[in-house]
Amino acid sequence: MKGTIINIQHYAVQDGPGIRTLVFFKGCPLKCAWCCNPESQSPGSQLRYISYRCKQCMECVSACTNSGVSSEEGHMSHSFELCNECNSKICIDKCNYDAVALTGKDISSEELLASIAADISFYRNSGGGVTFSGGEPFAQHEFLVEMLQKCKALDIHTAIETCGWASEKALRKAIPYTDLFLFDLKIADPDLHLEFTRKPVGPILANLELLSSEKADIIIRFPVIAGITDSTKNLEGIAAIMYSNNLKQINLMPFHSLGTDKYEEHGMKYTLDQIKEFDPGQITAIRDFFLKQDFICEIS
Amino acid sequence: MDEQTACFTGREIHSAPALSRTSFLKIRYLDSPLMVDTEYIRHLTDSHKQTDGLEVQLRRATDHAYALAHMTPVIHNGDLIAGNKTRFIRGAIPYVNYAASPFLKEMRKEEQDAQSKHSEQGMGGGIGKTISEAEQNGLRLISGKFLISKDDYEGFKDVCGYWEDKCFMEQGDRLWKNHFGKADFIVNGWEIGLYTAPHEPCPEGRLILDYETALEKGYEQIIRETEDKINAFIPENMNGASSLFFWKAAVIVLKGASGFTSNYAAEAEKLAGKENDPARKAELEQMAETCRQVPLKPPRNFREAIQAFWFTYLLGHIEGSHLGFSPGRLDMLLWPYFNHDPDITVEKAIPLFEELFVKMTQIEYIASLSWQGLGHGNLYQNLILGGVDEKGEPVNNPVSMAILQAQINMQMTQPTLSVWWDEKLDPEFLMKAAECVKTGVGYPAFFNQATYVAHELETSGLPVEIIRKHSAIGGCTEPTLQGMSHGIVQAGFINHGKLIDLVLNEGLDPLTGIRMFEAGNPQTFEEVRSYYLKMMRETVRNWQQYWNYVMIAHRNTVPLIFCSVFVKDCLGGGKGMDDGGAALNQSVTTLSSGMVNVANSLAVIKKMCFDDNVCTLDELFHAVSQNWKGYESLRKKALNVPHWGNDYDFADDMFLGLFDEYCTWVKGQNNYLGLPYDPSMLAISTPVPFGKVCNAFPDGRLKGEPLADGVSSPFPGSDICGPTAVIRSSSKIDHRKIRGGLLNLKFHPSALKGENGSKNLLALIKTYFEKPGFHVQFNVVDSRMLKDAQLNPQNYRDLVVRVAGFSAYWVEMSKALQDQVIERTEHSL
Ligand code: SF4
């Protein structure tokens, strides 16, 4: 079977134990307002234009037969909707400066497995393995389960980083082959969750309950976003969810606003005006909040 | 960019000197100008004028001993360890007995050293200070960055004039330029940058003395034993006569050395007499007492052991113009003294090592501009910790921990620390080593002892116990047997990149128009490869033979006597190192760098011109000759052909094939001691100057860009598959075949954060060494931080960065080298 991924990262050390290979799946059902990997949202491959590399040589303009790209002062201007549908994407070939590229590629499960398995000795010596991330791995659940099975057959430690949006059936299929779930919890309040992620929180919590009742290993990942997720009310809500599911560990993911270039490069719009930069003291305060309630809490 | 650079991720480990005293020593070092001290060479010259007619070993020993005994003992404020190479904080001895012409050329305002165009020196920090101070105080600037007083300068001119026709370099030149049929090839090779500049100014190094014997016996006992040999001597053959000279020379030189150390005892006593501060007075009295005991007699405690080591180390260093002269396994050497000293603790040992490391860093060297540029002023003093002993038991001990902590605290550029990795080492020690890596200082480098033991078993045939016990690193990354190996080694490099230029241009150098080979225009892939191999072989053989001639002159002008006393088994066999007296003589290597670019270029040629028919060989060669101008799309395709270091067999096999050919060929030639040369691939900072003199390459590299680094580091920017792929590629090499190789990895601090970060780093090392790899070292920096350091050097005065086999102060590195470090792909988010 084939899946669509954005890339494979070797020697990843912050998404599960040990030295890991991180596979970014493409496609995500949620649309979090703060997302710093916007290119992982849509399931298909997308054109990317990296303006600082562009020398405005016009090669792409003369090669394109669809009028997908034109020149504006200082940079090129793309009709991204047209480009993402374009089959030839001849401009990528023609650009000598890697200023246009494709985000997302199809890969067979065999090829992906070979890339993961190449680092088996690193996993063995470090207690590491593979982490399927994204995007949302469950958005390609058949491919995901096939990969999990293949990795387990080689005795590779498997982790899934998920936003929790999955069908119960898919989840149940994945559980036996998954050593660790890195489960994102963002906003406990249903209305705010819907507002900021465009999806209700209910099904996500149901999935979390299912995982915990099946005794899966779970670490909660909590994005700390100033002004959105860091309210006392939300922290208490998250802690309550952890209690009720008998969860032990929550890792904080301090949010950075470095991803905004990627919106522009993919012809997407960043909707949050301004994310406040938090100070490090605030992060430690949040960690202390969780530590006080006897959770294990690390800052990633 | 300013905004970005302002918010870089900081380093995790910060530390400071253990005492205000050692902090003072470090600051004093950082604030001191670089000075030339002509005292040693003036005394040596005075003696040399009197010793005409003596047998060469006796003459060398007499001159050196005279100079040693007449050097001014200088004890600086705050010092507890006695002994300095010069009278200045940062000082260099100009060894004009080795090579006078570089200085004479400069003094006579002849054109700058012809090869200086191949190198570039940094101008920040202490060097910048040197220049401004020169102007203020009416001192003279010499060799680009050193100061010399006006008086010294005049006397120095005479000394240089005296040595002009007598020095080692001149004697060597007369020999090989007249007798070696390929002399023109060598001279032209220098001109086009096929070889590094003549390295007679610093021919020695990668040498580690037998400090164990020096401490255990003391000089007095060694003198007695040697005199017994002389007394028992009966002349029975001509070689025996040479033994007599060597033994006599050994006694002379040891007595001179004893004079040197006794002068320090007297000076300490004198200063103590004048000292009003009771605490300092006590320190000076203890120093005097120590210098009366060691190195003449064995040390009685840990402090004395450090002093005894330092004296022998220093005296060895003074004798020759060394690069890579190394302390070796200091934790193993000092452990018995630490263990039996009831008064010493790790806490007390740390500041002693801090001071020792300042003293090592204070040694400067002055040679030709091109060599200063290549080595970036670095002396490559390598201190290696850990590993296993003769029985295969791990060596890490409290001294190892104290040494690591001292360098974590001080972050001096010297000595560069290394760790002999072994499965059995204590995890606490390895975690401490990882902590040191995380300071970002670039050391320790990790070496796989088992790989070297396998190499040396095959090469030397010595018993495994001896190899285990003595294995150490001499210089940047070359393993050697401590206290047993021949240490006058060929320091020059062959530029494989230049061979690409020559293959592409029918044997003619495209940049200078100099013809090196008569060769045709290759038509097939096999022809390209075989032309390269043919040229590589001739280049290697000529280089080796040239050096064999040079070594005859070394033996007849500047044979190492003091150093030979402390190399097994020169004294026993009655032969100095120059005569093959060392237990291991196969330590002479042939160095080269840039083979990765050859492999990548061959991969591109095969794939584009023959497998995929993207273009013809002529078209490709033409595009390269135009530095790819107008052929950007072809260049893009060339860059997209898998390069070495990404675990693609296609490119990797190309490299492995060449590597085998190189090793086999190097070993097929004999060194001047009649044994096969040993292949090695280091890089020091050759990728920058070598790249500068090369045209564009078929692998997509542009004209003038640096070459790939070392034996197995990928070309900067081409390692797109992450550090594990680099390691997988690199581990395809059989590292047991070579003496030394190198793999640089650069990490963002976040990839190594916390205890888990350290553990993962150690797991990565373990995985590589199981394969088995040989060497890996890490730069833990943030490239934004480095860019900021380029813009604001004043804020980074003591930033140390790993370059190749060494660490250097960032502000003293050339812009080109800085760029290269920045570019090395950052293996992190
Ligand atoms: S081909 Fe590339 S460099 Fe040229 S204008 Fe298009 S995007 Fe820019």
Ligand code: SF4
């Ligand atoms: S992706 Fe297609 S439509 Fe868009 S610029 Fe490239 S060639 Fe034209």
